Amino acid sequence: MRALHIITGLGVGGAEQQLRLLLRHLPVECDVVTLTNPGPVADGLRADGVRVVHLGMRGNRDLSAVGRLTRLIRDGRYDLVHTHLYRACVYGRIAARLAGVRAAVATEHSLGRAEIEGRPLTRGIRALYLSTERLGAATVAVSSTVAGRLRDWGVPAERIRLVPNGIDADRFRFDPDRRLAVRAALGIPEGAFVVGGVGRLVPGKRFDVAVRAVAALPDVWLLLAGDGPEAPALRALAARLGAADRIRLLGECGTEGGGPVPGVPALLSAVDTFVSTSREESFGLAAVEALAAGLPVLHDACPAIDDLSAAHAPGATRIAGSPDELTAVLRRRIQACPDRRPPPRAVGHYDIRRSSERLMDVYAYALDTAPPNRRALS
Incomplete structure (x- = not known):
């Protein structure tokens, strides 16, 4: 054929x-x-x-x-x-x-x-x-x-x-060496709590919610992989909130990586919690990739998770999407000192x-x- x-x-x-x-x-x-x-x-x-x-x-x-x-x-x-x-x-x-x-x-x-x-x-x-x-x-x-x-x-x-x-789950498996390499390359202090997000920087993704939430948490970092028309506005917002040094917009990051920009698998090894703030998605592939990396996932709309039973993704938490709520949830995550989890059943379901x-x-x-x-x- x-x-x-x-x-x-x-x-x-x-x-x-x-x-x-x-x-x-x-x-x-x-x-x-x-x-x-x-x-x-x-x-x-x-x-x-x-x-x-x-x-x-x-x-x-x-x-x-x-x-x-x-x-x-x-x-x-x-x-x-x-x-x-x-x-x-x-x-x-x-x-x-x-x-x-x-x-x-x-x-x-x-x-x-x-x-x-x-x-x-x-x-x-x-x-x-x-x-x-x-x-x-x-x-x-x-x-x-x-x-x-x-x-x-x-x-x-x-x-x-x-x-x-x-997804090809093996590509997103947590790698402690990649974690150290990405953090060193980006100048992230040892032991810092890092939040990650992946997607096109467009209004519908609502990455401004993540920027505002992280800006309210001293010493917490945010790494956003993706590009789009909202990039200048997000950088300006981070600067206005006094968090430009802790909020990094990395540009387009494919699964392969290359040059100074880490690929998405390496990025997911470097962060501690993944956030998806979109109110509407058709699937939510990045959230599944984050689950494959053993990360806790905070999400608004995400059919890939919402269409399954809660037992398929116990590390995923639904949030309503306001900056204040996300800040509060992240604060609790930091205090709990989250560790990497084994990939949940949802990852195998989406092989x-x-x-x-x-x-x-x-x-x-x-x-x-x-x-x-x-x-x-x-």
Whole structure:
């Protein structure tokens, strides 16, 4: 089987890095097309031996992209097209149908109650999504929460398949040597209590809550991995609160690391508690990675944890999301002198190998149920 994955962009983000990890475990010959922004994840995919093509789409209304994508799919003689993220799903499903591909599936990574990929949901966006959704064989939801939102939107339940995001837990295992190295490189005093967070620096992640909470705790440090439009405002807030020396914005940190910036696994070894302050998430991959590192996790919305029983993640605590509450909870954590925990059951539940196996079942279903008059390309 040959599959083509189409994604909106390949900058450092949860969906993009999940695609790279998934391709390492799928027993399928795969190529990737990015509509825009062939960023660091594109470089990583190429290093893994994956062919990556940049379509050069100029904007949401670049309709010529449909023709270019259709020709690329037809020339590649793919058996299946798999789309990721809103723009790629809309354009990719249309192009796959025009190219005569036997089957197409899509993964919904970022559907919230009121936003999709950080943008407000509108009637037009929903209408376009639903009209093109019918062109595929199935839509994959990365969590039970997203599956419910898809049903509420109007996607028929029988077209939805649940394939949770996954992680390679061994990459995030606590390493005391990495802990010492990262802390030394960042100038963190020995014995300091360090809070960590990972994600795009956008308003919806509400990292300002973490900045305010840590600023109120003398000698506590905050390390934020990620980049985005909120970075200048967060730096200014830390300075205004007199905590700029203890609050570090590290920029984009992939799972590999490189140069002066530690990778996420090394960062998680260096911190003592992980926080996720988003009020809305479609999964919450970083929180699962933190659990794999043996960290206690303080979270607001996190479907990866919320969709399971409490026994799956005993080290996770739900918080309402105010700075004062987070400050109080962190103060109690410091006094309790938390130690590393064994990875909980949730980590095994979200093993990337299980995700790969579930996705292969979706592929088999899509190909088995393809209309008999659909042109076979294999």
